[in-house]
Amino acid sequence: MLKKYSLLWFPRNMYPRAGETVVVTAAAGATGSHVGQIAKIKGCKVIGIAGSDEKGKWLVDELGFDHFIDYKTADVDKALTDVAPEGVDCYFDNVGGEISSTILRHMNHFGRISICGAISGYNEDEVQASTVQWSAIANELKMEGFVVTRWIDRWNEGIQQNIKWIKEGKLKYKETVTEGFENVFTAFIDMLKGRNIGKAIVKV
Known part of the structure; x- marks a missing residue:
C-alpha cells in the first residue's frame, strides 16, 4: 500500500x-x-x-x-x-x-x-x-x-499517512521556536543560515 x-x-x-x-x-x-x-x-x-x-x-x-x-x-x-x-x-x-x-x-x-x-x-x-x-x-x-x-488533491492522504507513522513512533519531528513577532526577520535569516533544527516557527 x-x-x-x-x-x-x-x-x-x-x-x-x-x-x-x-x-x-x-x-x-x-x-x-x-x-x-x-x-x-x-x-x-x-x-x-x-x-x-x-x-x-x-x-x-x-x-x-x-x-x-x-x-x-x-x-x-x-x-x-x-x-x-x-x-x-x-x-x-x-x-x-x-x-x-x-x-x-x-x-x-x-x-x-x-x-x-x-x-x-x-x-x-x-x-x-x-x-x-x-x-x-x-x-x-x-x-x-x-x-x-x-498533489493538492492527495494532500489529506499524505497527512493521514504521516500522522499514522508519528503515532507508531516511526516518524519524529523537532521545532525551533522564536518568541515574538518582532523577531520574525531574525528567525527567517537564522533559518536561511541553517541555525534551526527541524521546523522554524515564530510564536506571537
Whole structure:
C-alpha cells in the first residue's frame, strides 16, 4: 500500500526503494529530516548532510539516519566515498550549488534526484550555473523539480499517512521556536543560515 503514496515529498517515479542509498541535504531542517525518516521507513540507507555536530547527533541518534556529513568541516567528496562506496541511488536536493555537484558525481546509473530547493543560491545576485550536466549525462540520471501543490488533491492522504507513522513512533519531528513577532526577520535569516533544527516557527 505504501507504494501508492506520494507522501507529499517524493515526485512520482522517484520513490526510494528498499536497499537503496539516499542522500539528503539540509537534512536537519523540517523537510530534510522528514524525507530521511521516510526513506528509512522504506528500508533505505540514509546519509544526511547538515552543518553542525548537534544536528548530526539528532539525525543519527534520534531519527535513525545511517550517516551524517558536516559540510562545514568535512570533505564531502571523500566522506561520501567512505560512507557510500556503493554509490548513491536517490538524492533529495535542498541546497543546489557545489555540494549538489559533488553528490551527483557519486550517483549510480539511472539514479534519481528530487530537486526541492536551492538554499545555497538564494542570496546570490544572479543564478549561477552548476556543473551538474556532465554527471547527469554520464550516469543517465533522472532529475525532477517539484512543488508539493502538484498533489493538492492527495494532500489529506499524505497527512493521514504521516500522522499514522508519528503515532507508531516511526516518524519524529523537532521545532525551533522564536518568541515574538518582532523577531520574525531574525528567525527567517537564522533559518536561511541553517541555525534551526527541524521546523522554524515564530510564536506571537
